[in-house]
Amino acid sequence: MVRRIRLGLTTPALLGLPVAWLAAFFVVPIVIVALYSFDVYTLFPGPHGFTLAGWRAFVHSSLYLGLFWKSVKLSLIVSAVVVALAYPVAYYLALSGTKRKYVLLLVLIAPFLTSYLLRVLAWKVILGNQGVLNTFLFWTGARSPDHPISQLLYSRFAVMLVLAYIWVPFVALPIFVSLETLDTRLLEAASDLGASRWSAFLRVTLPLSLPGIVAGFLFVFIPTVGEFVTPSLVGGTSGYMYGNQIADLFSTGFPDWQTGSVLALFLLAVVALLTAVFSRFMQAGQAPTR
């Protein structure tokens, strides 16, 4: 009886702290932001009360939705490119049989030992008008010093490039894990049954590593769709993203926490929805393999 009670208390005891943590530092702040979005809370004293005006204005604003769509497109491209770049790396590390795979993995994540800001700023040195790339082009004679490729920096391209660079190691890790846990006997079986290496990859390896790919894709998409540090450093006017707008509404010009909260919650809702859809998709995809 005592044992049963003890077992009964184990789960709440173990879950209590993390759940309380989540409630205090995730759920409550979101509720507060939601209250700001409905004008229940306001930054300034004065008459206020529940209203949908902020949400109504947002839904009817082609500007904010347009900016959101621009950020989604940019983030989708970055996520797809990053997965495409990270997959071969993870594949090599997991399946090539190299003895140094963990050393190489460490090398892959080595950039994380330096600060995020420093890594972004380093790209300014590379992409600028007098940066490494342009200087190389001047040296080769491909461009004259009076006509550098100026679209390299302060552009949407710069934002995508830097974000891709930042996130490649992050994506390689989940793909690596899914590939390393792959039952290699399945590949042998495919080979025995006459499948070419390419066919075995397409029909066995790729489907079985899909959870890692999806996880990696989400790892990139979720943070980059609301990104504002990288765009503000290398984006210029064309690289301005939805995350920048949220940050600006909260802290520049004149504080507009209501609109800022609406934009932030909309982003959260879309990300949560996408995560749910992907999770469902993953579960559906995994079912037949069990």
Place this chain on the structure above:
Amino acid sequence: MDERGEILERRLSREDLLKLAAATGGAGLIAGRAGFAEAARAQLEAESGRLQVMDWAGYGNDGGQTMFAAYVKAHPRNKPQFTYMTNESDALAKLHAGLKPDIFRPYVGWLKYFATSGLVQPWNPKLISNFKHLNPFMVKAGQYNGKQWGIPDDWGFDAILYRSDKVHPRSKSWGLIFDERYKGKIAWFDDLNMLTVAGLYLGFKNPWNQSDAQLKQSQNLLKSKKHLVRLIWSSETNLWEAFGSGELWIAYAWPNDWVQMKKKKLKVVYMHPKEKPVAWVGMLMLLKGTPRYRLAHAYVNAWSSVKSAKWLEDNYGYGHANTLARPSSSDLLHALKLTNPRAVTEPNAHLDRDIPRRAVYARLWEEVKAS
């Protein structure tokens, strides 16, 4: 100072005397002036804790120590503790969120807003011995309803910086930052004042208080010219880096930016447009109900000294309201027109001022950036 503040100050003065009498037991009557000095010191010492200052990056313990060194020396137990503000909007949000700095520094365009917000109280200039050296035009700009709400210190202009070897302006006008010939080489400043500048360029009578139709025109101008702009800067270092490396040829800039680019041996001109530059003046403001009233005055007094002023001019390239200070750089002296006491006001420049519909301006500027 509001009525409550004045009463408080009068009461404090009487308390000074009572404290003095109690502390010295009549010896004060013999000690005379020295006794009063002691009383003043006792009053200052009665204010406890570290002075809370909300200021801009570079004005605190991150490089600006010289400007308040005299205060720290005199009040080692009440050293300033800094919170940084990225702009006035950020400061306003922090104040409403419950932050209680004794002092903070908005710029002159926000003076009326804060003075009428109920968040601040006026200064007592009699407690600031360096006050008499401050530029009278800037001092006046720090007043509202006859009270001194802001103590002016740093100042400068919003005007146009351009590369004279690359850019050939058609006229001395704000139009240069909208010039189609220099697509991809132009920088704007990340501030709703861009709408004011657009209004100046469009010839509106009061660009700080534009009608809806005028604002629409200003916003449309900015939206239609945004494709020319490479960078909308919010930090000077960003601007210097981009301008210095040749990414930019034309920028909405401050006098110090011109000095910095000259130091890089670039051929640059700091143009005062025919529509006139906009002058800005930093105004130290005192939080209402501050428990460190006299310490705050002592801190502002240190900031207003000639020594601090010269240091600010020499090291940060901004002007300082102390009229006795002169920078070592003749370039800066020229750019700031420091020999002209009316440099920040008509007919030389438009002194930045209150924008009654600031929230509307802010929203429209955000829309320009998002467009």
